[in-house]
Amino acid sequence: MKCSIHGCINEAAVRGLCRMHYMRARRTGDATRTHQRGPKPKPFVDPEHSRTEGQVITGLRRQLAQAKLRIAELRRHLAQADAHIRQLQEQKNRPY
Numbered sequence: 001m002k003c004s005i006h007g008c009i010n011e012a013a014v015r016g017l018c019r020m021h022y023m024r025a026r027r028t029g030d031a032t033r034t035h036q037r038g039p040k041p042k043p044f045v046d047p048e049h050s051r052t053e054g055q056v057i058t059g060l061r062r063q064l065a066q067a068k069l070r071i072a073e074l075r076r077h078l079a080q081a082d083a084h085i086r087q088l089q090e091q092k093n094r095p096y
C-alpha cells in the first residue's frame with residue numbers, strides 16, 4: 001500500500017502514511033506540511049480584548065480597595081472589642 005498523501009510514492013508504514021509523512025504529521029500535526037515550524041506567529045490581540053483586560057484590572061483594583069476598607073473596619077471593631085474586654089476585666093477585678 002502506498003502512502004495516502006497525494007503524490008507521495010513511498011510505501012505506507014504507519015496509519016496509511018509513509019515514515020516521512022507520519023513523522024511530519026507527528027511533528028507538525030499536519031502530514032502535508034513541508035516546512036518545519038518557524039517562530040510562532042504573534043497571538044492576535046484585538047482592542048476589544050485588551051480593553052476587557054483593562055476593565056478586569058480596574059475591577060480587581062476596586063475589589064482590593066474595598067477589601068482594604070473592610071480590613072480597616074474589622075480592625076476598628078477588634079480594637080473596640082479588646083477595649084470592651086479590658087473594661088469588663090477591670091470591673092471584675094475592682095474590689096468593692
Ligand SMILES: [Zn+2]
Binds near residue numbers: 004008009010021
Ligand atoms: Zn508519504
